[in-house]
Amino acid sequence: MTDWKNPPRLFIPGPVKVDDDVLQQLSLPTLGHRLPEYSDLHGETVDMLKKIFFTEQNIFLSTSSASGIWEAAIRNCVDFDETVLCTMCGAFSDKWSSVVKSCGRKVEELKVDWGRAITPELIDAKLATGKYAAITMVYNETSTGLANPVYEISKMMKEKHPDVMVFVDSVSAMVGLPLHFDELGWDITFASVQKAFAIPPGMAVALVSDRALAKSEKVPYRGYYFDFQAFAKTAAKNQTPTTPSIPHIMAINYQCKKLVKEGMENVWNRHKKMAKYVRAWAKENFDLFCEDRYASDTLTTIKNTKGISVADTIKAIKEKHNTVFGNGYGKLKEDTFRIAHMGDIKMDDLKELLGWIDEELK
Numbered sequence: 001m002t003d004w005k006n007p008p009r010l011f012i013p014g015p016v017k018v019d020d021d022v023l024q025q026l027s028l029p030t031l032g033h034r035l036p037e038y039s040d041l042h043g044e045t046v047d048m049l050k051k052i053f054f055t056e057q058n059i060f061l062s063t064s065s066a067s068g069i070w071e072a073a074i075r076n077c078v079d080f081d082e083t084v085l086c087t088m089c090g091a092f093s094d095k096w097s098s099v100v101k102s103c104g105r106k107v108e109e110l111k112v113d114w115g116r117a118i119t120p121e122l123i124d125a126k127l128a129t130g131k132y133a134a135i136t137m138v139y140n141e142t143s144t145g146l147a148n149p150v151y152e153i154s155k156m157m158k159e160k161h162p163d164v165m166v167f168v169d170s171v172s173a174m175v176g177l178p179l180h181f182d183e184l185g186w187d188i189t190f191a192s193v194q195k196a197f198a199i200p201p202g203m204a205v206a207l208v209s210d211r212a213l214a215k216s217e218k219v220p221y222r223g224y225y226f227d228f229q230a231f232a233k234t235a236a237k238n239q240t241p242t243t244p245s246i247p248h249i250m251a252i253n254y255q256c257k258k259l260v261k262e263g264m265e266n267v268w269n270r271h272k273k274m275a276k277y278v279r280a281w282a283k284e285n286f287d288l289f290c291e292d293r294y295a296s297d298t299l300t301t302i303k304n305t306k307g308i309s310v311a312d313t314i315k316a317i318k319e320k321h322n323t324v325f326g327n328g329y330g331k332l333k334e335d336t337f338r339i340a341h342m343g344d345i346k347m348d349d350l351k352e353l354l355g356w357i358d359e360e361l362k
């Protein structure tokens with residue numbers, strides 16, 4: 001048996017380390033979810049999220065992990081005779097395509113090699129070949145450590161394909177990377193809270209455009225649990241359709257207060273600073289897996305150019321320091337390793353971790 005009550009400090013790209021003051025929010029007295037206290041908590045939280053993501057549109061709090069919103073996006077906003085273009089550049093963006101298929105909708109795939117970015121030109125060329133109701137993409141590809149150029153893509157979409165809806169998985173980007181929802185013109189984006197929100201897993205935050213909400217009204221068989229119409233109806237009362245994970249919302253509220261106080265520019269810069277530090281270390285000792293200019297500010301995927309045993313190194317640091325970082329994702333298990341620098345991880349934490357890896361490399 002492991003000592004799961006004294007687990008290792010986490011530098012994996014989710015769940016990430018959660019600070020004690022945040023954990024305490026999850027043990028506050030509970031509220032009745034149809035009582036005014038809850039509505040106050042909900043309303044205040046949503047108002048702060050609107051500031052954090054620069055939006056005047058809809059924010060839904062979903063008691064599910066982010067994967068639930070993948071399915072919600074398709075079931076609410078794509079009709080059965082419509083086709084979705086899934087852009088794919090790694091393990092998580094690939095999953096969008098599986099979700100579309102499993103919901104019985106038609107899919108076309110636009111693939112690039114892992115470690116490469118999806119560009120506006122690639123999407124534009126593909127959209128010219130057919131009729132698509134929506135495109136899917138991932139903001140930050142957690143397998144390859146790459147942030148797609150989403151602002152450039154969005155600019156192109158608004159100019160050339162304004163009728164095509166845009167669904168973006170921002171799970172490992174939200175909070176850590178700039179996200180001006182209304183300016184980007186996206187229809188749906190979301191994250192689970194165990195990434196850069198730095199909260200234990202169990203909840204997702206979804207941003208839904210007014211256009212996406214209007215579309216959902218016309219799509220049949222949206223399902224019950226993730227019906228956007230039900231979310232909108234209850235959101236008007238600062239409630240959720242079913243009983244939410246209220247402790248998580250208390251923690252989201254707490255984290256949002258800190259983010260609003262710090263200011264999002266400062267939050268993004270803090271992530272950028274940590275990323276620069278880890279990237280410099282990575283280039284000195286190994287190399288980056290993805291193209292340098294697209295390297296993410298929330299996690300770094302390092303190419304194992306020295307052929308070290310990633311598994312053994314992780315094991316050694318776990319045994320000596322009760323700390324773990326991430327191995328490569330899926331097929332990249334031993335070819336890369338991943339270090340998260342998001343949420344409440346601090347520069348000093350990273351210096352400590354990289355120092356320990358240095359020792360193992362000697």
Ligand SMILES: *Cc1c(COP(=O)(O)O)cnc(C)c1O
Pocket residue numbers: 014065066067068092138140141142169170171172192
């Ligand atoms: C972690 C992650 C997911 C999966 O999130 P769940 O909370 O497990 O549903 C999806 N997409 C990306 C980009 C991720 O990093």
